[in-house]
Amino acid sequence: MAESTTTPRASARADAASDVSTSRRSTPPATVVGTSHVSGRYRGSRDDGADVVELRIDLDGVIGGPRVSADVFAVAGATTRYTGSFVMADPVVTGTASSVRIEGAVRATWPAGPTGARVEVAGTEPSGAPAPTAPPGPATIRLSSPAESAGTTWSCEFVSARYRTVVYEQDTVTDQEPFVSYDTGLLPRPEGTPQRVLTVAGAFADAGVELTPVAGGADVVPVSGAGPDRQWGDDELHAAMVNHASRFADVRQWSVWLLVATAYDHPSPVRGIMFDQAGRGRQGCAVFNDVIAGSGPKARRAQLRTYVHELGHCFNLRHSWEKNLALPPAPLGPHSGRGDRSWMNYPQEYRAATGGGSGTEAYWRDFAFAFTPAELAHLRHAPLHDVIMGGNPFGGGAGDVDPAAFEAAERDESGLELELRTRATYSWGEPVVAEIKLAATDPAGVAVVPSLHPKDDRMSIAVRRPSGRVVLHRPLLRRCTHEARTRRLRPGLAIYDSAYIGADSFGASFDEPGEYRVRGRYTAPDGSVVVSPEVRLRIRPPMTEEDQRVGELLVGTQTGWLFQTLGSRAAALQSGNDALQEVIDEHGAHPLATYARLVRGFPARRPFKELTTERQLTVHPARPEESAALLREVVAPSGAAGTAPARLDNISLNQAMTALAEAEARRGRDERAGAVLDAIVPTLRSRGVRTRVLERVARDVETSRAALPATDRRGDRS
Known part of the structure; x- marks a missing residue:
């Protein structure tokens, strides 16, 4: 905040008064x-x-x-x-x-x-x-x-004078410029909003929360050897945040960490991500400068919003349009939450409650750099477990969700159709993967954001367990996407994704035999909530002693986290990797060994960045020989030891084949890499994938081919 000669208490009262004057309430408090x-x-x-x-x-x-x-x-x-x-x-x-x-x-x-x-x-x-x-x-x-x-x-x-005090630690990778402050007078702002120099700490001070810098100040994380793109994958972010959390006791505490990273390893632009692991939930987040960097007023203003937004998730604040999925559910604001003038809304999603207007320009016209009154009440007065870092996981409670939130609408004129697909039957311990499809039914087409993964802010998946309890799938990582992603989906076209839902931040989700029911809901840019039909699947009990042992190894908490990140080489997940390796070594002919090979082989294809507890970035070299050997058995029609492999879904098979091509290229086998890529479209065609989808896959294959590691003059793969 700007320098002032007033006392902290008087300043806090002035800030609060300014917030009230710009919140446009119909009646005074x-x-x-x-x-x-x-x-x-x-x-x-x-x-x-x-x-x-x-x-x-x-x-x-x-x-x-x-x-x-x-x-x-x-x-x-x-x-x-x-x-x-x-x-x-x-x-x-x-x-x-x-x-x-x-x-x-x-x-x-x-x-x-x-x-x-x-x-x-x-x-x-x-x-x-x-x-x-x-x-x-x-x-x-x-x-x-x-x-x-x-x-x-x-x-x-x-x-x-502050209601809560939180130790705030912010680390930045080398050569990245972190956000410092924004002068609210540089760009138009709501009438009555004071001009001041606003920092992240100042934004939370306005809310009655004090962010105090960690002793020793911020660290700079070196990234030498991290690769030219300096991208961070889910596995690397998970490792960074687990290692950071390991510096503290595994208890509730008012302490939060933010990493200013370079780029996120994802085809779509992502502004930030929040980490949520049961027991150490909501202790950290990251922002990505490849999307939010810039030195002009608009860039600085957007950076401030992104930092506060991601930290807001760490305080257990959900997006404005999904508060009704929290436990207990909170009422949505105007336009199903899109009318909230809040840090937790998306500028591109904003719809003015009064006076008309929508989108980014209207958001900044109306936004007074404040949380809503309901969000302020949460930050100041929510029960300890629901707000403190390391308390209840994101959304509160133990994953329970109101089933009514996933009921079909009485009338749906969204022009969209959502569908989940799973296999009808799974072995106990077998990873459950949901294929997600979003299609348009309106002849004129419908504007959508193509984010169908539960890690994103559009898609939620609920699971009804055999006991009747309904739980919300809560991923380890929550992504906040970039605003320039809306596209028009027309009839005859569809968007697809697949998500491993067998475990979440709590651990295994399908850990007992019986019938489960799964439903998804997608939130469209206009606020429409599209609910999928219910999908039923059954988990079979183990039939043999070997089935029992393999299932025990695959339903562990750490193995579930490894399946979510598609593998990791982090030391903190060693016991999970040991369990997968035991499946490969001792039960290699078992059908479920395919999944262990996939999760072990996938991350080994490329270098792995590990941010240690001492704030040093250790880059573990790629192990392409190991990766290729494992992934070849995953994608081979005959499977391991001549047995038929467990059937991967189409998207996972595509990922495995693309990863195998990268591993082959890194080991200098360019012809093999090309042959694997050439086989992707014919393989998916033989599985009945539609022509239009194959056309998109073919384009992705050529993109992957162009991105294969090349041999430099020293014969090394970069």
Whole structure:
């Protein structure tokens, strides 16, 4: 933020007031004059010292009304454990000559928790007096329940005007320029929005969250030897974030990491990605300068939005149009969330709630560099597990989702048709892959964003387990795509993708025999939600002891993560790779060994960048001989040891053959590489792939052929 001579508390109140003035509410928030200066964070202990509490008093009106929340921790000897959180969402606030009193009903997260509370803050000035610059006095909070009208009492001292404090670490690869600040006066902005120099920390300070830089400052990550494109694959990003998280205990903590990387290894432009692994969920994210870099005002403004957006995901904020998939589900804003003037919306998706206009230009015309009131309430007052890094995975809860979110629309005039395809039966432990198809039915065509993978922000997949529980597939990595990707899909054409859904950030998703039901939903650029018909599949129980052992090796948590990233050479995933290697070595003739060979062979075809815990980039050389030997058995019609291989879906087979061609080229076998590429289209044709799809595959084959590693004068492959 810009330099100021005002106190932090006064500055925070000014920022909050500016946010309110530009949010265009139809009615003013319910506040009590002369009380907002007590807003902030307090900390204290119970009278008997058995518990401690972190109390948040929010009377500044930014979220639409007064609110109080708290996290409670039990103290036993030298240990402290989280008990739960409670929130007072609609309190009565009164200001007197000597104190501010806040009282009302509360909702607690633990069983038999309190139902009411009264908070008193001492040492305040009379109602209507100017807000003091000195910190407010101590606060007392007393809880009550039906069993007792006056129960537990805590005495608290004021800690900060910010509701939460997070350690923020940002690392940048060599030669990349990270975002520093943006002057909001350089480009048009909403009327009433103050001109100021805004940083990432300043944007979160506006929300009541303090980002404090990590001790020692930011690091520069060297990338020498990383290859000319310096691209980061899912496996490398996963390794970087796992290694970063390993610097800390595997516990909840207010600490977040952002990597300023070069480029993401994906054919479509991706602005950023958030990492979400159960147990270490939402602890880190990355942004990609090949898409967002630039020095002009528009580029700096867009960089600020991307940084805050990705960090917002780390605080468990979903995109504006998918809040209803969170647990608990949150209501969508205008135009199914597209009307939110928020960091979490996409500029190209924006549709003005009033006054008309849509798209990027309208977004920046209306956006006041702020979160919505509902998002602010989450950042400031959500229960600890739902917002802290390392708490509940993205979206909250343990993956459960409201089945109604995946019900077909009463009337669908979107002009789109979504279809999921899987095999009808899988062996226990066999990777479950869903082929996803999006087609147009409107003769005029429909504008779509061709992002069909669950890692992207358009597609969600729900799985109904044999028990009846419905869970949302939550990938390890969440991608935020670039805005210039909309295309018109016309009848007779379709977009395809495939996604491994056998495991997610929680581990294996199909880990018990029985019948499962799978459904997908795609969100179109105009806000239409297209739901696929339900697909049923059955997981067969193991028939032999070998089936049992192979299944056990393939349903492990780390093997599931390896399937999601199509393999990895990260040291942190060694036990998963050991399990796959055991399948190959000890059960090589088993049909499911094909999948182990694919996941072991795929990443070995090229160098692997590993960002270590010491912030050094280690580049492991390619192992093309090993990769080619494994992938040849994956794509060979006869399979390993003369047995028929497990049937890969068409897209995975295409990926495997393309990877095999790259491995052959790296080992100097150019003719073999060319022959493998030449065989892709005939192989897919023999599987019944449609002519129009084959035409696109043929173009992709030629692109892959042009990108094959070439031999330089030293005979090395680059």
